[in-house]
Amino acid sequence: MERKKKRSKAPIVLVILVILLVAGWLAFNKFYSDMTGAAESGNTAPVTVVIPEGTTTTGVSSILLESGLTKEVPFHDVFFKMWCKKYRETNGADVQFKMGTYELNRNMNLDEIAAILVAGNLAATKSFTIPEGYNITQIARTLEEAGICWKEDFLREAENGEFNYLFLADCPPGRERLEGFLYPETYEIYDDATAHDVIEKMLAQFDLLFSSGDHPNYYDRAAELGMSVRDVVTMGSIIERESVKPEERPLMAGVFYNRLEQGMLLQSCATIQYILGEPKQFLTNADTQIESPYNTYLHEGLPPGPICNPRMASIEAALYPDDNDFIYFVLSPDLDGSHRFSADYNEFLRNKDAYYAAEE
DSSP states (O other): OOOOOOOOSHHHHHHHHHHHHHHHHHHHHHHHHHHHSOSSTTOOOEEEEEEOTTOOHHHHHHHHHHTTSSOOOTTHHHHHHHHHHHHHHHHOTTOOOOOEEEEEETTOOHHHHHHHHHHTOOOOEEEEEOOTTOOHHHHHHHHHHTTSSOHHHHHHHHHHOOOOOGGGTTOOSSGGGGTTTSOOSEEEEETTOOHHHHHHHHHHHHHHHHHSSSSSOHHHHHHHTTOOHHHHHHHHHHHHHHOOSGGGHHHHHHHHHHHHHTTOOOOOHHHHHHHHSSOOSSOOTTGGGOOOTTOTTTSOSSOSSOSSOOOHHHHHHHHSOOOOOOOEEEEOTTOSSOEEEESSHHHHHHHHHHHHHHHO
């Protein structure tokens, strides 16, 4: 009887080894591409980065990662050091990142970012501050007074410019379409920044905060409430203009939601101030009868859009209102900006009389 020859296992082992090598090579290339490629292709929104004096290579790595300019990958800092070593071998041993303020964007790959940081191409910048609760007209005026851009250029771009953000999806056309989303903050921009650049910067800040706040996902929370992002920001804008004390914002949100649930008019004085255009210390009965879709003394529900550009704390109050039974509030006779809240109309009248008595 003829013996069967044993089949060699060497070809199988070789095939497995080749597969493992190819898989490893593909995995490394994916890792390398994630680390060195653009963090977000097509996103040219400006990102201001500050490299302080004496920042180490690890420090630069952390700054770029926190600014969203590089992707978060395993052993990010270790790989960044290795990449820097290779970059210096290619471009010169004396290559160093220079301190300063830079204007970068997430469409840049790591080579492009490094070239700017090494060359010390510092951004010639200037800063401006937009206070919380300003409306779009006030913002435009502030920018013109600060020498950033012309008021009319800003308003024209706000109405007609193209801005690609999820939260703008349900904003109707018109000059007020960006009202509520021009986030109040101190910004630093290029000296030659256009009105479009300024608006892009403010919208990008709103997007950053709304997408990465203290709670997991503000978009999901808005959906839980049965509200659009625009509705939430509209409520937040009313809270912004009505409140002075931070701790009262959720209480006010509770009041307004209670009124909506009970089919009551919101009767927010802040919406009348928005219609008037300029602040007025005391409103008259005639003011509350002005015909406007923003007049919450005449029309049920929320106004058609935000009445100012609120801080995130006011938006958070709109997303997470206090669970209370209050349906009224009025300024406190303490005259410190605080309010007295009530569920009973007669109590509200007593609180109102106490305030007016303190004012006299």
